[in-house]
Amino acid sequence: MGTSYWYIGAPNGVVICVDGMEDRQFRGRFYHGYSEAATEFEDIDQILFELEHFFDFLNFPHATTEERSFRDPGRRTENRQEREKVMKDKELLQKHGELGTFIVRVQHRQHNSWQGRITWMDENRTVYFRSIWELVKLLVSAVETTAPEAEEKEPSWFEGDDAAGLPGDEIS
Numbered sequence: 001m002g003t004s005y006w007y008i009g010a011p012n013g014v015v016i017c018v019d020g021m022e023d024r025q026f027r028g029r030f031y032h033g034y035s036e037a038a039t040e041f042e043d044i045d046q047i048l049f050e051l052e053h054f055f056d057f058l059n060f061p062h063a064t065t066e067e068r069s070f071r072d073p074g075r076r077t078e079n080r081q082e083r084e085k086v087m088k089d090k091e092l093l094q095k096h097g098e099l100g101t102f103i104v105r106v107q108h109r110q111h112n113s114w115q116g117r118i119t120w121m122d123e124n125r126t127v128y129f130r131s132i133w134e135l136v137k138l139l140v141s142a143v144e145t146t147a148p149e150a151e152e153k154e155p156s157w158f159e160g161d162d163a164a165g166l167p168g169d170e171i172s
Helices: 044-058 132-146
Strands: 014-022 025-032 035-041 100-108 115-120 125-129
Touching: 014 044, 014 132, 025 044, 025 132, 035 044, 044 100, 044 132, 100 132, 115 132, 125 132
Parallel strands: none
Antiparallel strands: 014 025, 014 100, 025 035, 100 115, 115 125
């Protein structure tokens, strides 16, 4: 299994390392190039909030909608500041989770959701997702196939109606 074609390819690319799963909730950590420390998460909600916070920190991809609040009506989005990377892509790609490792590249934050692509490093597969919901479905279905209690399940990550992309969307 060659890894020479794995890449982050975006300033906001992250490597998600899933270490455990219970009741369809996974826990683990994710890494990005702007910190050497991992950001840990205990469930799906937490990773989504942490990733959204990271994208806001970078202001990339730029959100097409802004948060509304009664508390701070004068809040404005700050201009994008250049952030300095402290970890190279090669170092990021060496991080691995016990149940699965994924490269996530969110290309757009439109319609109050995310669009982008996810690479399941363990299976060398990449799929485009059109929403946060599809991203979550892809992550959960992939991790379920590798969880110790799911040894006999067939992977459904790229099959039938469970797949996020349309037929032919897969990249090998």
